[in-house]
Amino acid sequence: MNRRASCDPVSAAVLVVERVRLLLDAAAGENVAGDLASVTKRLNGPEGEPRRHLAKLFKLAPEEIDVLDAAIAVAVEPALGPRIADLQGMPGRLLPTTVALRRLFGHGPQPVPRTGSSLLTWYLAALHYRNPGEPPMIEVDPAVVEWYFAQPSIAGIDGLSVTRARDFQPLPEWDMATSTTQIGAALGKGTPVRVCIAGLPGSGRADLAAALARALNRRPLSIDLVGGQSPTIASVVRIQRLAMMSNSLTPIWRTDPGNWPPQAMLAPLQFVLLECDAEPRRIEGLVDLVLPMPVLAPASRDTLAKRLLPVAVTKSLSPLGAPRIADLVDAAALGISEAGAFHTMLRQRTRERIQGVGRIVDTHFDWDDLILPEPVKQLLRAIEREARSRNDLLSAPEARRLFEGSAALTALFSGSPGTGKSMAGQILAGALKLDLLVIDTSAISSKFIGDTAKNMTRAFAVAREANCAIMFDEADSWFSRRVENDSVNARHANADTGHLLQLIEAHRHLVMLSTNRRGAIDQAFVRRLRFIIDFPLPQAAERLMLWTRMLAALGLNKNIVAGLAGQLAEPHALSAAQIKSASLTAGFLARERKDKKITLELLRAGIARELAKEGKIGEIVMAPMAGRRVHERS
Structure with a gap:
């Protein structure tokens, strides 16, 4: 050591380089025994602590430490590469092989590292094969070199973005004391702990995880997947290795990496952020704690x-x-x-x-826009009144205990298309000052078992957070009669329906279901609904009001509106949506005329277009005769 390095404290990496240089000198016939003993003594002292810590942590045998020393020396001091190549008689092979290891350290004929060696399973070193029959070259992981220099880095792990987690002041709802006590108790059992924080993206899951880690005197690392692709098992192991080597670093996986190593290769503590109802892959011997993300008051x-x-x-x-x-x-x-x-x-x-869940609908209609029989409107008003008084009624403990499970505010709207079911849902949501989330049943359905239930949970979580009432269009696709056969698909379909019923009953706001086929709805489900409302096709008096409202909205004067509406309401048994669409068609057709007037002829053309949608091509409904509708085919 007196030839090449002072006695001042240096890193383990510098000492390892000196050790390998001296061994190369010895292989060349130089007498370096004294210097080598001095270096060995220093490696066994405080300066060599990173090296000994690594050996103890990953249970490395002495010959495996020799492998790391040779590979680290070449990585730190590339000038040693040609000397290694000469020693092993392989020009151009600048990384050590088993040949160099035998000649430097006196290893036996058995290859080091062997298959299953900790060097390889922990990705401390990698083997590079060139030509058949040649021993592989050994390259050290750069992170190990940084560790030997006492400068561990969190960068450079393929497929992952690793950063220091931001410092965020804990919020009252997080109940830090309870959670840290629970995590501390799990850590006390001596097995790795994975804390899964389940909630909506952006709800503060990562900040809660970081706050919990700091409360436990740990340093949190935020880990993102690059490009949305699952990382390799090597990258996941490198994160575990980094956390174990530093002792206090705690990974926070912002997405479940999927490729989890066995329990023996897991860090003592890490966090995983999950969406509602998602579950990570189970690992034998790992303690999983699931913490639901608290709702922010x-x-x-x-x-x-x-x-x-x-x-x-x-x-x-x-x-x-x-x-x-x-x-x-x-x-x-x-x-x-x-x-x-x-x-x-x-x-x-x-x-x-809400992509893949549904759409939020503007609630710009009010009660005056709804033209329905009075008994139907009274039932809708009753829903509004019940929504307003529900919390008061259930505020008493005994009332809540007895009725809360059966008091979910649910309504089934049944009737032909275009009879006002969707408008009624919008009006109710608007009257209650709620947004309306219309759930797309086809989007949340999945052919993969279990995914449909997860999508349902996500839909209700979005509605709960956004303070929405919910409406299911075509509800019969979800709530039809249960499948009686015993196939796997039938059992899961019934389980999905049961899960949806639980979500509906737990939702704190109004849930509405719309169907054109009431008879297809499972009667067991119908009995659990608070309201069932049938929306009939409008009668003549209601059609007159609808035509009057639509034509006035198109700018016709009162007298013309009265005349046209009177001629159209009685003979044409159309739905509210058909009247609205026919009026709109007439308005556009009028724009093509010089006088831009909406006439009876144009309105009948709009009606004909609506009838054509039902397959009644060429039919025009004329005045009634003997109490019956007469169709004249053009």
């Missing part, structure tokens, strides 16, 4: 908003429901200072979040 949301955003934004939060924590943090990072810009950002994000 309005007061906490407002406090956080005031902390992050200007008053101009916080005084008018979005009408689309409560913003998520990520929305507030991102708005602050983007420097948004106006309420309009913030609402625009939230609307865009809301559209993205």
Whole structure:
């Protein structure tokens, strides 16, 4: 050591380079025994602690440490590569092989590292094969070199973006004391612990995980998948290795990586962010703790908003429901200072979040727009009244205990297409100051077993967070009579229906179901509904009101409206939607005329188009004769 290095403290990497250089000198016939003993002594002292820690942690045999020393020496000091190549008699092979290891360290004929060696399973080193019959070259993982220099890095892991988790002040709803106690108890059992935080994206799951890690005196790492692709098992193992080597680093997987190693290769503690009802792959011997992401109370949301955003934004939060924590943090990072810009950002994000679930419908209709028989309107009004008084009625503990399970506010709207079912849903949601989420039943259905239930849970989670009433169009596709056969598909279909019923009963707002085929709905389900409302086709008096309303909206004067509506209402038994569409057609046709007047002829053309949609091509409904509708074929 007196020839090449001082006695000042150095890193383990420098000592390893010196050790291999001296061994190469010895192989060349030089007498370096004293220097080699000095280096060995220092490696066994405090300077060699990273090397000994690695050996103990991954249970490396002495010959495996020799392998790492040779590979690290070449990585740190490339000038040693040609000397290694000369030693093993392989020009151009600058990385060590088993030949060099035998000549440097006196290893036996058995290859090192062997298959199953900790060096390979932990990806501390890799083997590179060139030509058949040649021993493989051994290359060290760069992260090990950094460790020997006492400068561990979190960069350079394929397929993963690894960053320090941001520091976020815990919110009252997070109940840090209870969660940390639970995690601490699990860690005390001596087996790896995986904490799964289940909730909606952007709801603060990563911030909660980081806060819990810090409360446990650990340093959280945020891990994202690059390009949305699942990482290789090698990348996942490297994260586990990094956490184990540093002792306090704690991975927070923002997406379940999928490729989990065995229990023996897992870090003591890590977090995984999951969507509602998702579950990671089970691993034998691993303790899983599932923590549902707490819902942010309005007061906490407002406090956080005031902390992050200007008053101009916080005084008018979005009408689309409560913003998520990520929305507030991102708005602050983007420097948004106006309420309009913030609402625009939230609307865009809301559209993205409900993709594959349904659509949020504007509730711009009111009760005056709904033309239905009075008994039907009274039932709809009863739904509104019950929604307003439900919390008061169930506030008493005994009432809540007895009725809460059967008091879910549910309604089935049954009737022919175009009779006002969708409009009624919009009016009820608007009257209750709720947005309306119309769920796309085809989008949340999946041919893969289990995925349909997950999609349902996500749909209701979105509705709960966005403060929405829910409407299922074509509900008979979900709530038809249960399949009686004992096939696997039938059992899962029935299980999906049961799961949906549980979600409906747990939803705190109105859930409406619309169907054109009431008879197809399972009677066992019908009995559990609070309201069942039949929407009939409009009678002549109601059709007169509909025609009057539509024609007036198109700008016709009162006298003309009365005359045209009177001629159309009695003979044409159309639905409300057909009357609306026929009026619109007449309005567009009138724009093609010089006088731009809407005439009886144009309105009949609009009616003919509606009838054609039903396959009645060429039929025009004329005046009634002897109480019957007469069709004259053109």
